[in-house]
Amino acid sequence: MHGTRIVNIQCRTAIITPALFIPFSIKAFLQALSWLAIAISPSSISVFTISIYLLSILGASITEEEFPTTFLAAFSSAASPQSMFMFFSLVVALQFFTTISVRESSLGLPRNPSIGIKKQLSELLVALRKPEIAYSISWFALSYAVVPLLNGTMFFYQTQYLKIDSSVLGISKVFGQATMLLWGVIYNRYLKSISPRKLISAIQVTIAFLMISDVLFVRGFYRQMGVPDTLYVVIFSGFLEVLFFFKFLPFTVLLAQLCPQGCEGSIMAFLMSAVALAFIVSGYLGVALASYIKITGSDFSGLSLGLVIQASCTLLPIFWSSCIPEYVKTKDKRKD
Template identity: 60%
Template sequence: MTTSDNADLKLDGSDGEPLRLEELGRVGSGGGVMVSEEENPIRKVLWLGFWVQGLRCFPWMGVNYFLKDGLKVDPSTLQVLLNSANLPMVGKPLYGVVSDAVYIGGQHRIPYLAIGVFLQAVSWIAIAMLSPASISIFNISLFLLLSNLGASIVEVANDAIVAETGKQPTSSSKNSQSSSSGELQSFVWMACSLGGVLGNLLAGVATDRFSPQTMFLFFGLLLAIQFFITISVHESSLNLPKSPSNVGIKKQLSELSGVLRKPEIAYSITWFAASYAIIPALTGTMFFYQTQYLKIDSSALGISKVFGQVAMLLWSFIYNQRLKSVPPRKLISAIQVTMAVFMVSDVLFVEGVYRKMGVPDSVYVVIFSGLLEVLFFFKILPFSVLIAQLCPAGCEGSLMAFLMSAIALALIVNGYLGVALAKFVGVTGNDFSGLPRALLIQAACTLVPLYWSSCIPDDVKPKTRRKSD
């Protein structure tokens, strides 16, 4: 699973338990009045933003088939192209610093949301409008890079809003403050997951009935609608904490550098990124194995991804209700072990063990492959809550952007490692005899980070917002 599928993730629904936004809506150190849930549109802004980002899986499934069937690329080329398209995600710290320090019309979140949505709309509509004669790997790659540039800017702004809002005190109790942060993370996780459920469900059906370019056009038009809705909202109505608008990029970079030198933050992010980077991704190989070798229908792949997104919804609900009090190190380590177990299960699948037991290939792909794909991202929810609590006030956008950038870079690295591993074991578009060995190596690499899991702190005290200069 690429970052663009995602990877961006959170939970609670519009019909779910209220998030007490009348408490979250207080102005920070700048003072001000309390804003009720009905008056503050922040919930709607976050819901729309994360829901549409979750829907990004819809055009990206079309990209997979477009590259495989339209441009006839091999598994390694497919994986290299998809991972390289995520390079703009690595620039998130820069976008975070700029959005923290540079205000546009007195706003520093909504304008960046609008810019990011606009870039995505332009890129997908442009791909949809390309004539067959002008389509090439080069120009498709350029537009995919532009799309992910816009997506990364949107994610930075959304994550900063969540971090800022979740850090506002809901009571005199620090435990209540931590709980509020977790609830808001869960709320947006649900929005993204619901978007992913709908996007994958529609993609599984649309791939058989429409051309990939039609799928690109549909999503581009949806982004255009989101753009006009976003620019109709003024940031003052979100009642975000007041911050000095004259901080400057240089000072913001200096503050980010200081934050990253804090051992509990530096060690945590380093371990978390390494826990992804060290695992060779075999997404392109498995996609070809399932579609080219097993002839799994695209609708089954779509349902598989829907199953995974539903699992994400359940995970965020369970986390919000039961697991917020579990030490993050223990929870993240348990997820890492579960990932390795599922990879070993994939070895049995490729060897035909489940088929001999009477389990159809399509059933395994729908349930287990779909679940393994999202297991990679289960640990982002508890870790993002942890980092939001560790993050000093006023640096939310920069630090959360740095975290997402580190994850994006790690996913690019593990994608390239996956290509190297596939070459090493001799897997090609027509020969999958070395796939079981590759999966065993992948599972072993997944367990390696557990030896340094002590880098993740267990006892976290939320930071308070600094006073304005």
């Protein structure tokens, strides 16, 4: 019992340190800057506006804290977009100044000299010098970055062109989250003994296959077979949206086995930052692809071609999947 109290005190001390105050401050500063810029910028969409919005995503990716979505939804229904952006920028600005004004010594917690930014950074660099870790993280991030995402274009096509009600898209997201929960059970019971490289590669191929299914959907193939558009959107669109994250479970298990003892948290944080950056690159590529094939608000004739290109890019990481270890010899990690 006494040992448990010591562990709990050490955990609380590890959480409230400058190493975590700094990311919270950076996150708040980036989000305040980006939302304020959007609030005072012209209403027309430009490359600058998109870049500022992506800056807010970068700030949010540093930590997992998010402003309550339900409150934002309620506020947006009663205010203009500029007012909403202005309000949000003020909230995160308040968070920024509050964070930088709090000193660790004022919390009265015991200090742990072994925890600090320099120590965590040195441990992270040591882990990243291992080829199996560096190559695996590089492959995982690139598997997202090389895919030009057309999710926004597909959303506009479904809601504005096909006139599918937004409630249907909400149901599709619920269906997708339910499959995420089911995926955890299936992986734990049947798939965790499979080689990580084979399993992740199979998921990558499945993503590309469902993107080809979207091509058939855009061309009206399923509609001709008697399948309503709403049914396809609920099942396939919701599943495809979360399928991108199916790779996280086997990959994080693999990474936990590869990284040295005591460095798991730093490695996982670095992985999530790399993936966040990869999604930003992927979003830019999606905008560039939609512009190149001349997709507009009234002309979606090039959407099927864009989806084919997107599926082809999804298959590219398979050719360098050898970066992912086939098997990892598990080691018993001692607990202090």
